[in-house]
Amino acid sequence: VxxxxxxxxxxxxxxxxxxxxxxxxxxITWYIMAWFRQxxxxxxxxxxxxxxxxxxxxYSDSVKGRFRISRDNAGNMAYLQMDxxxxxxxxxxxxxxxxxxxxxxxxxxxxxxxxxxxxxxVSS
Numbered sequence: 001v002x003x004x005x006x007x008x009x010x011x012x013x014x015x016x017x018x019x020x021x022x023x024x025x026x027x028i029t030w031y032i033m034a035w036f037r038q039x040x041x042x043x044x045x046x047x048x049x050x051x052x053x054x055x056x057x058x059y060s061d062s063v064k065g066r067f068r069i070s071r072d073n074a075g076n077m078a079y080l081q082m083d084x085x086x087x088x089x090x091x092x093x094x095x096x097x098x099x100x101x102x103x104x105x106x107x108x109x110x111x112x113x114x115x116x117x118x119x120x121x122v123s124s
Contacts, residue, residue, distance in 0.1 A: 050071050
């Protein structure tokens, strides 16, 4: 499976962005989908995850209430809607796919496939 993120850019605090993840080579319905991020000089961290049919989601405490993960199984896409962005949201954002389990993992080691990342910068 191939994952390709898009949508990252430089925005001001308080702005909104939507990141997209295009899934190819395999049906997205095979995978738990998640977004991770990695600020410069720091470890990669879980942001949000969504189960196979989109009925269950999970968020890190730092983004809960501001970010929303979704998936379009017919279109083989996953999304991350980010509202009320803060400077501390600045990072490279990665789309990840996890196979073989119905549970949403929250550590990078649980994910088998990764995109190349898209940069989100929040600054005035």
